[in-house]
Every structure is written in structure tokens, then in C-alpha cells.
Amino acid sequence: MKEHEKQGGTTMSESEMTARFRKESPVRQARIAGACWLLCIVAGVAGFIAAGPLIVANDAAATAANIVAKGSLYRLGFAFDLISGASYLVTTVFMYYVLRPVGRSLSMLAAFFGLAGVAIGGVGWVLRLASLVLLHGDQYLSALTTSQLQAMSMIDLKLQLQVFSIAMVFFGVQCISIGYLVARSTFLPRVLGILLGVGGTSYVIASFASFLIPSFGPHLIPFVFPVALVGEGSLTFWLLVKGVNIQRWQEQASAAERSRT
Amino acid sequence: MNVQRYARIAGILFLVSLVAGGFGEAYVPSKLIVSGDAAATVANLRNFDFLYRLGFAGFLIESLCDIALALILYALLKPVSKYLSLLAAFFGLMGTALFAFAELFYFSPLLIMRDSGYLQTFSPDQLNSLVLLSLKFYGFAGMIFTAYYGMGWIVRAYLMWNSGYFPKFLAVLMAIGGTGFVVRNFLMILAPAYASDVLLMLMFPGGLIMTVWLLWKGVDVAKWKAVSGEQ
Numbered sequence: 221m222k223e224h225e226k227q228g229g230t231t232m233s234e235s236e237m238t239a240r241f242r243k244e245s246p247v248r249q250a251r252i253a254g255a256c257w258l259l260c261i262v263a264g265v266a267g268f269i270a271a272g273p274l275i276v277a278n279d280a281a282a283t284a285a286n287i288v289a290k291g292s293l294y295r296l297g298f299a300f301d302l303i304s305g306a307s308y309l310v311t312t313v314f315m316y317y318v319l320r321p322v323g324r325s326l327s328m329l330a331a332f333f334g335l336a337g338v339a340i341g342g343v344g345w346v347l348r349l350a351s352l353v354l355l356h357g358d359q360y361l362s363a364l365t366t367s368q369l370q371a372m373s374m375i376d377l378k379l380q381l382q383v384f385s386i387a388m389v390f391f392g393v394q395c396i397s398i399g400y401l402v403a404r405s406t407f408l409p410r411v412l413g414i415l416l417g418v419g420g421t422s423y424v425i426a427s428f429a430s431f432l433i434p435s436f437g438p439h440l441i442p443f444v445f446p447v448a449l450v451g452e453g454s455l456t457f458w459l460l461v462k463g464v465n466i467q468r469w470q471e472q473a474s475a476a477e478r479s480r481t
Numbered sequence: 482m483n484v485q486r487y488a489r490i491a492g493i494l495f496l497v498s499l500v501a502g503g504f505g506e507a508y509v510p511s512k513l514i515v516s517g518d519a520a521a522t523v524a525n526l527r528n529f530d531f532l533y534r535l536g537f538a539g540f541l542i543e544s545l546c547d548i549a550l551a552l553i554l555y556a557l558l559k560p561v562s563k564y565l566s567l568l569a570a571f572f573g574l575m576g577t578a579l580f581a582f583a584e585l586f587y588f589s590p591l592l593i594m595r596d597s598g599y600l601q602t603f604s605p606d607q608l609n610s611l612v613l614l615s616l617k618f619y620g621f622a623g624m625i626f627t628a629y630y631g632m633g634w635i636v637r638a639y640l641m642w643n644s645g646y647f648p649k650f651l652a653v654l655m656a657i658g659g660t661g662f663v664v665r666n667f668l669m670i671l672a673p674a675y676a677s678d679v680l681l682m683l684m685f686p687g688g689l690i691m692t693v694w695l696l697w698k699g700v701d702v703a704k705w706k707a708v709s710g711e712q
Contacts, residue, residue: 228578240595244538247558274509292671295670296671299667299670300673301576301669302625302628305575306538306572306628306629306632309568309571309572309575310568312571313564313565313567313568313571314564314568316564316567317563317564318520321554331571335571335574335575337575338575338577339578339579342575342579342582342625343579343582346579346583346618346621346622346624346625349618349621349622349625349665350618350621352621353617353618353621354614355616359517360517360518360519360609360610360613360614361610361614363519363606363609363610364607364610364611375509380525
């Protein structure tokens with residue numbers, strides 16, 4: 221905001237052009253954040269629908285047969301993952317922008333947790349590709365038996381689930397931070413922050429449970445996803461449809477700016 | 482901030498990353514990995530052990546430059562849009578972190594080939610297969626990096642186009658390069674037969690001219706000052 225006043229008048233046309241970016245209202249940023257969050261959820265679910273049913277629990281041979289027979293579905297699932305990850309990064313950055321007036325450092329921290337979560341999730345995508353390589357039937361793999369290759373592929377798929385659990389801890393902490401900032405903000409409904417915080421907490425609990433008590437952890441999953449979906453979904457739709465209260469956003473932003481100087 | 486110095490440092494980092502990355506991530510693997518022939522690949526890795534390790538060092542240098550470059554380009558493009566330049570930096574960091582994971586699979590053949598006692602349960606043929614398998618993982622995993630690296634450059638190209646202190650043709654070239662990276666990745670997944678390496682080469686004209694431009698011309702300081710509001 222201060223940069224605005226200092227703007228030199230030498231090349232006004234250039235300044236005008238870039239002023240277009242500076243003046244972008246937070247509503248537009250909030251809508252982009254909401255749209256990308258929705259895209260992330262939809263692509264994530266689509267990826268799961270495409271590739272999830274191919275995996276037969278503890279049956280390496282059946283799983284391998286499915287992946288080979290429905291290779292294009294499996295690849296499609298991977299493409300959805302990439303889109304989901306990219307759109308989540310966009311959401312992460314735009315949420316940082318929207319929530320910065322509430323807490324500069326905490327919103328940056330949330331963004332870094334998001335970045336770490338997506339990067340860790342990316343390791344899972346690599347493991348998903350590993351199955352394609354293992355089951356491709358290449359000549360150089362003939363030193364290993366088919367069932368060995370299938371078992372290796374199954375290990376990779378199981379590891380992928382563990383990677384997902386690790387990433388969920390980071391996403392969970394990000395959601396808790398964003399939830400706290402939303403609840404503290406004057407320009408978004410408090411209840412959305414609380415719901416997101418509950419969703420984020422359930423991610424963290426489910427992940428720790430799956431590592432610490434493997435017999436019990438997986439049973440939490442059917443409860444975690446609806447809770448998380450309510451939290452993320454309600455904020456997503458609010459951002460998409462309502463955006464933020466511009467006047468209050470600007471008030472909170474200028475108050476934050478004043479207290480900084 | 483001395484913007485011209487930032488631009489020069491970016492030029493140097495870009496140059497080093499192109500050379501080190503081209504050597505470690507393209508030249509060395511293409512020289513040593515024999516597609517489909519595990520035994521020949523293992524023989525190459527044994528005979529050219531130091532070249533192989535140099536390739537890994539090349540990657541390390543490239544990724545160090547990439548991280549620094551992500552921050553410097555963020556600073557250079559921040560006056561246009563703070564959050565879009567942050568997004569480009571995040572795409573860059575994400576790409577580099579994933580590539581580091583991919584390089585783990587480049588390094589693991591050195592462990593598999595070490596003739597350690599605990600590996601004797603595998604036959605030599607099996608170990609050779611595992612070496613080439615690991616290198617295949619490396620190739621696939623590195624590909625994901627290209628998507629995010631490319632997305633970062635598409636965002637930066639958009640910012641450069643709107644900046645007024647970078648030439649527009651450079652923005653177009655970098656957008657073409659970035660798009661090539663993203664498109665190749667999706668083709669590799671969905672239609673591998675069409676995933677030509679030419680798509681990666683699209684980054685070279687932009688990368689080369691960008692490097693020269695940053696070192697020779699830098700940014701248009703007068704316009705930079707007007708846009709950023711710095712005196």
C-alpha cells in the first residue's frame with residue numbers, strides 16, 4: 221500500500237499497466253483460491269476413483285493384472301494427481317495472500333507447510349509410476365520372476381499410502397493454521413475457520429494413529445474424510461461464491477500495516 | 482536493492498544451472514545408461530565410475546543454483562505481482578525438491594553394485610536388473626520435476642510480459658519453453674509415444690537468450706524503478 225504512494229510518474233503507461241495487478245481486489249484472489257481448492261479436491265477424488273479400484277488389498281498378482289489391463293486408467297489417475305498438486309500450490313499461495321492481514325508470519329508458515337506437503341506427496345506420485353516400470357514386462361527385468369516384480373510393485377503401492385499419511389500431517393497443520401487465521405479474521409465467517417481446524421486436526425490424528433497403532437489407524441479413515449471434506453468444502457465454496465468482505469479485509473490490512481510501522 | 486546486480490547474479494546462476502544440469506542430468510545419463518541392457522549399463526557404471534559421480538555432482542550444483550534462482554527471480558518479478566512471483570518460486574522449489582528425490586534413484590545403483598555380503602542372496606543378473614530398474618525410476622521421477630519447473634516458467638513468463646522491464650520476446654520464449662516441459666510430462670503419462678524430447682529442447686532458445694540477456698543487459702532500470710516505486 222505504501223509502495224503505491226511512492227510511485228514515480230516517469231513512465232506512466234507502464235505503471236498503469238502494472239497497477240492493474242496491485243489493485244486486484246482480494247475477492248478475486250479469494251475466488252481463485254477457492255476455485256483451485258475445489259479443483260484440487262475434485263482432481264484428487266477423480267484420481268482415486270480412476271486408480272483406487274485397481275488395487276486389490278494384499279493380492280499382488282490381481283493388482284498387477286489390473287494395472288496392466290487398465291493401464292490408461294492408472295495413468296489417468298497419475299495425471300489427476302499432478303493437476304491436484306499444482307492447483308493446491310496455487311491455493312496455498314493465494315490463501316497466504318488473502319490471510320496475510322490477519323497474521324503475516326502465520327500465513328507464511330501455513331504456505332510453507334502446504335509447499336512441504338505437496339513436495340512430500342510428489343514422492344508418492346513417483347512411487348505410483350514405479351509400478352508401471354516394474355510391470356512393463358521389459359526384457360532386462362527377466363532376471364526377476366514375475367511374482368517378485370509383482371511383489372515389488374505392491375510394496376511401492378503400500379509405500380505410496382504411507383507417503384500420503386506423511387503428507388497429511390503437513391496438510392493438517394496447514395489447515396489448522398489457516399483455520400485459526402480464518403477464525404481470527406473479520407472478513408470471513410468464524411465457523412468456517414473452526415470447521416477447517418477440526419478437519420486439519422483429524423488429518424493429523426489419523427496420520428499419527430496409522431503410524432503408532434497400525435491395527436486401529438486405518439479404521440479412522442472413513443471418519444476423517446467426511447470431517448475434512450466438510451471443513452475444506454465449506455471454506456472452498458464460501459471463497460468461490462462469496463469471496464471475502466472487501467471493506468473489512470482492507471480495514472484489517474491497513475490496521476496490520478499501521479501496527480508494523 | 483541493486484536490481485542490476487540481482488539480474489547479473491540471476492544470469493550467472495542460470496548459466497551454471499544450464500551447464501551443470503545439462504551435463505549431470507542429460508549428457509552423463511545418456512552416455513552411460515544403455516536402454517534395455519542391464520549388463521551393459523552396469524559395465525558402463527563400473528568403467529566410468531568417476532564420470533557417473535561427476536554427473537551426480539552436476540545435479541547437486543544445478544539444484545543449488547535452482548533454489549537461489551527461485552528466490553532471485555521472485556525478487557526481480559515481485560513488483561509486478563507479489564503473490565504470482567511467490568507462486569512461481571513455490572513451483573520452482575517443488576520441482577527441485579522432487580528432482581532431489583529422483584536423484585536418489587540415480588545414486589542407488591552405486592549401493593547395489595558394491596558387492597556387499599548382504600546382497601549375495603540376489604544373483605548377479607538380478608542385481609543388474611535392479612540397477613537398470615533404479616535408473617528407469619530415476620528417469621520417470623525426474624519427469625515430474627519438468628512439469629513443475631515448466632509451470633514456474635509459465636508464471637514467470639506472464640510476469641515478464643507484464644513487467645515492462647523485461648523484453649516481451651523473452652517472455653514468449655520462456656513461455657514456449659515452460660509449456661514444452663509441461664506438455665511433455667502429460668504426454669509421457671497419457672500418450673508416451675508422442676512424448677518427444679524435442680519438447681524439452683524448446684527450453685534451450687529461451688534459456689540461452691535469457692542468460693545472455695541477464696548478463697549483458699540486465700533489466701531496464703528506469704522502468705523497474707517506476708514499477709517497483711524504488712527511488
